[in-house]
Amino acid sequence: MADHVRIHEVGPRDGLQNEPGVISVARKVALIDLLSRSGLRDIEVGSFVSPKWVPQMANSDQVLAGLTPQAGVRYAVLVPNMRGWEGFLAARRPDMITEIAVFISASEGFSQSNLNCSIAETVERLRPVVQAAKEAGVTVRGYVSCVTDCPFDGPTPPEEVAKAAAMLRELGPMQVSLGDTIGKGTPARVAAMLEAVLSVVPAADLAGHFHDTGGQALANIEASLDLGLRAFDTAVGGLGGCPYAPGAPGNVATEAVLALLARLGYETGVDADVIAQAADMARGMR
Ligand code: HMG
Numbered sequence: 016m017a018d019h020v021r022i023h024e025v026g027p028r029d030g031l032q033n034e035p036g037v038i039s040v041a042r043k044v045a046l047i048d049l050l051s052r053s054g055l056r057d058i059e060v061g062s063f064v065s066p067k068w069v070p071q072m073a074n075s076d077q078v079l080a081g082l083t084p085q086a087g088v089r090y091a092v093l094v095p096n097m098r099g100w101e102g103f104l105a106a107r108r109p110d111m112i113t114e115i116a117v118f119i120s121a122s123e124g125f126s127q128s129n130l131n132c133s134i135a136e137t138v139e140r141l142r143p144v145v146q147a148a149k150e151a152g153v154t155v156r157g158y159v160s161c162v163t164d165c166p167f168d169g170p171t172p173p174e175e176v177a178k179a180a181a182m183l184r185e186l187g188p189m190q191v192s193l194g195d196t197i198g199k200g201t202p203a204r205v206a207a208m209l210e211a212v213l214s215v216v217p218a219a220d221l222a223g224h225f226h227d228t229g230g231q232a233l234a235n236i237e238a239s240l241d242l243g244l245r246a247f248d249t250a251v252g253g254l255g256g257c258p259y260a261p262g263a264p265g266n267v268a269t270e271a272v273l274a275l276l277a278r279l280g281y282e283t284g285v286d287a288d289v290i291a292q293a294a295d296m297a298r299g300m301r
């Protein structure tokens with residue numbers, strides 16, 4: 016049997032958060048509902064963050080309300096603090112599998128820029144969020160940003176990424192997604208970073224999250240596959256970036272990753288034709 020790779024679609028969140036305008040609820044819902052019929056099992060659909068920081072995600076509660084849930088699809092949202100958790104709880108639907116994603120940075124510069132506090136303070140802010148999720152039976156995913164480079168602090172030492180991943184896992188069990196937020200990583204540097212992280216988190220609990228700014232995302236995915244990773248975050252139509260990471264356009268495109276994985280003999284269970292339709296729709300939102 017072919018080796019399975021799990022694709023975590025982040026276009027509706029990581030992609031659309033970076034668009035200059037706010038995309039309407041109806042257009043977001045149409046995109047997510049189409050994606051949910053492609054065989055994808057994980058779709059990140061919004062954020063319960065401050066609307067002053069990321070106005071593009073301010074309609075995430077209405078997006079959740081408007082979706083037609085598909086069996087077997089898990090719908091994820093970013094939550095930065097207890098206020099975001101409460102927003103999520105109010106919008107959570109009993110007919111839908113939901114997950115929250117918490118996020119920290121491996122570099123202090125990006126932590127300040129993205130979350131307005133230090134890495135250690137972020138972890139303390141997240142502790143009650145992860146506890147509340149555990150009590151409510153909601154699964155948690157964790158992100159570490161700037162795993163190869165930070166737009167403010169320069170190259171990130173691999174041991175800082177391992178430290179950040181371990182801090183997240185100390186909060187509770189979770190898959191950790193490793194974000195090359197500004198897409199400057201190369202296969203050799205990604206491999207060095209992964210070797211450090213693998214000393215604290217097993218490959219089965221890691222995901223690769225590559226932005227394609229430097230055109231290296233597919234090569235970085237291949238380097239990660241070689242080290243045993245079998246989960247990757249992608250954005251349909253190559254939407255994406257981060258509003259607090261200057262120079263970070265473009266998550267790696269879902270359709271390009273599907274083509275790469277098919278060529279390498281991996282199976283994903285995702286229908287490339289439906290993704291191609293969704294990619295057209297996503298490109299129309301730019
Ligand atoms: P702050 O200003 O330090 O927070 O922001 P605060 O607690 O002082 O609150 C300021 C105001 O925001 C208050 O309102 C709060 O009520 C409100 P005011 O009194 O001024 O009217 N507020 C909220 N409103 C709604 N929902 C909330 C919330 N929290 C506070 N949850 C904060 C701190 C964390 C809120 C802010 O920095 C923030 O929202 N940051 C999020 C930034 C973000 O979403 N970035 C993009 C996602 S990360 C990413 O893309 C990277 C990733 O893709 C991986 C990778 O590529 O590396 C995941």
Ligand code: MG
Pocket residue numbers: 029194196224226256257266
């Ligand atoms: Mg990202």
